[in-house]
Amino acid sequence: MKDLSQLLIDFLEYLELERNVSKLTIRNYKHYMERFLGFLGGQVLSPSDITPEKIREYRLFLSRYTDSHELTLKRVTQNYHLIALRSFLKFLIKRGIPVVAPEMVELGKAESHSIKFLERDGVERLLNMPEISTPEGFRDKAILELLFSTGLRVSELVSLNRDQINLERKEFGIIGKGRRSRVVFVSDTAAEWLGRYLKSRDDAWKPMFIRYSGKTPDEDDKTGESRRLSPRSVQRSVEKYVKKARLPVKITPHGLRHSFATDLLSSGADLRAIQELLGHKNVSTTQIYTHITNPQLREIHQRFHRK
Secondary structure, three states, X not given: XXXXXXXXXXXXXXXXXXXXXXXXHHHHXXXXXXXXXXXXXXXXXXXXXXXXXXXXXXXXXXXXXEOOOOOEOOHHHHHHHHHHHHHHHXXXXXXXXXXXXXHHOOOOOOOOOOOOOOOHHHHHHHHOOOOOOOHHHHHHHXXXXXXXXXXXXXXXXXXXXXXXXXXXXXXXXXXXHHHOEEEEEOOHHHHHHHXXXXXXXXXXXXXXXXXOOOOOOOOOOOOOHHHEOOHXXXXXXXXXXXXXXXXXXXXXXXXXXXXXXXXXXXXXXXXXXXXXXXXXXXXXXXXXXXXXXXXXXXXXXXXXXXX
């Protein structure tokens, strides 16, 4: 029988070929499982080394883990490690290898956190912050408009190519999280700014959004791929404009996704429709927004409170 290190390689290949998961997910699962195997210790490990007691000790290890900067793992990150272990155990069972039941890997109770989003006036202030007299500002204006118009994830935004969006129909298809496809609709305002931004470009590079600073691009790069804007660059830009607008809420690109969803819900949009627009696999994920804003409850409060 193969040892755990060899089985881990088989597991990662299974995720790529059979489950068709993203490269980022495979990278994360590899990291989580290598940490688990490192915790078990030993040169050659077998599936029988994964015992209920070892799993309990591993949960304790994750809870008490600190890195070189004395930083601990957030509860959600601890759970990511345990979810990866569960998936690995399910894979072994599918292969007919006797191993402890995946249900033995209990997840910790998730930390509650408030969802940060902007009201419509806050969004408008943020959208007006970029200086459109510069190429960077023009680009950032188009990015902010597109983020709020579509609810795109930042990874989906930076992966866009110029020929992907139909500005006449104001829609485009995208492959999002979990390799799920969906149709994304663009508002008139966002389409206008995106069109103006593209017309201002004098290059024929493939990426929709490019960087104007940083390391020198590869001379052999004819498509402009080395110029593609990174998710971190978008995050830094949004942080800059949030500070410039002096907004009371520290908003990230994902916060604009939340703002998009809450704006739709506040206007009476159906929860199932919002689920489709956001690309959520389950409506239970979308239901988090019902805790933020509910027009009917607000109306009841205004009608009956202190009357």
